[in-house]
Amino acid sequence: MHSRPRLTTWLYLSPLHLLLLAILTAPSVYVFWLSLNESSYGTGLTFVGLDNYRMVFSDPYFWRAAVNTFFVVNGVVYVELVVALALATQFAAGVPLRGAMFACILMPYAISEVVAVLVWKMMMDPSVGAIARTIEGMGFGMLNWSASPTIGLTLVGVINVWTHLPFTFLMLYAGLLAIDPSLYEAAQIDGATRWQRFTRITLPLLVPTILIALIFRLIFAFRMFSEVWLLTKGGPARLSEVLAVYLYQHGFRYGDFGIASATGWLMVLGSLLLASVFLFAMQRSMRGA
Template sequence: MRIKSKLNIPMLMLVPIITLLVVIIVIPGIWAIILSFSQYTPGSTPVFNGIQNYVQIIRDRFFKNALVNNLIFVVAVVALEFIIGLGSALLLNRKFPLQKLWVSLLIAPYCISEVVACVMWRYMLDPSYGFVNYALSFLGLGPIAWFGTAVSSFIGVIIVTVWKNFPFIMIIAYSALTAMPQEVIEATKIDGANRLQTFRFVVYQLIKPALLVGLTFRIIFALREFGIIWILTEGGPAGGTEILPIYLYRQTFRYYEFGRGAATTTIMLIITILISVPLVRRIYKGMYEKIY
């Protein structure tokens, strides 16, 4: 009896966190899925309407625009964050003066509030007195109205998002690089491998599981990005920067179509699962191969 009670202690300690997850994630998620099959506005009773919400959303040109923008946004942002983050980590992994200071400086954007970062970048990208246009003037480029057209607004939003979030990949890559056994690197040098071969066949393979974890999280977060885009452009101009979370916000809190908003949430969940599950399987496959 004493052995059984000791075995049950860990399970009992998990009960509070499991209960919390059920209350704040599982129950609202199930309710959102149920609501997606209903016609509902605040103050009224939900009326079941089948898949009508999904049909209306799929036929909505604004949804199609938001979906395309969302996919382009995720690809561009995550790719740039991966390149800049991994490159920064590789540079920081080399010994040089004031290394810890540079690590702190590069992590700083990730620690800044989204509101503060967006306000700062709005001033920096201002076409009249912004620092970015002032710097571009030395290259012979005229002032750019960063938030004046759909294309320039989209580029501006990507710049701010990458600047704000690339330290996430950098931290993961830098931690993996510092934990990497140096004996393996020395062995490759003895075997005559150059730097590119060492990185491609040894370093990258060792840190790949950590990078895949970081990429998975960043893809999920980028799919659901809201704050930066809403503060900078509110999805404009003319829907040029509107992505699915912005579309969801408008349907739910501007037009009070809670059923269509819930359907949009469900579609976003399905897209997230379709993208993240293969990455998670690849992570576990890599871990399994390493163990066995």
């Protein structure tokens, strides 16, 4: 009994598609349309073709923001991965006061990002901040992050790692718990040292988890905004801007939704490009090994 699917059949099957269409596809298409027009806060559209993209590409501030984003994202993601991996292995091996330690590690996730950044900002204040004063007291000099874009962005990276560590930690910890403990015993009998067990059993078996964590974190980090905005506002002289701040400046400071939309689309393409390396690796590892 084959009958052609009717309109009602499609409607029954489509709530998910309609929802996705409404909240993702339609806005994306609209933003793309905005990026092809000149407008003021999205009103009074004049079609200009790819002019907005041309302007973005010829803007040195855009390139500065892109380079900043690239370095911060890569630094943050890999540093966080290493720290989270170290913590997760410790946890999987067993730590005293496990419950309390677990709560400590997860805490940053429970704190609002804005609050977290403002607290860090206070503690890093060169004249009164506890951490900044300690660092200075230890003889490392005054950390004037508001004057130096490099120090500023490093601080941004540290805060970003601090706030997102729980995510990567949880992913890796879950991945570690999924490894059959008898593999380690077999390896022990086969004569593997602790380090060999880590490099030859844990790491290869954790690769799929690591790839997923990396993809998520790359995409999250690519959208980084509040840390930079609340700390330096992209200064001094727009030198510490990242792409999301660049977008915000053009959209809401200068009212140029065309440039902002074009930047938005370029960010989507950029993060896809970065993540695709890992997506590709993941697909290959799922098919092959």
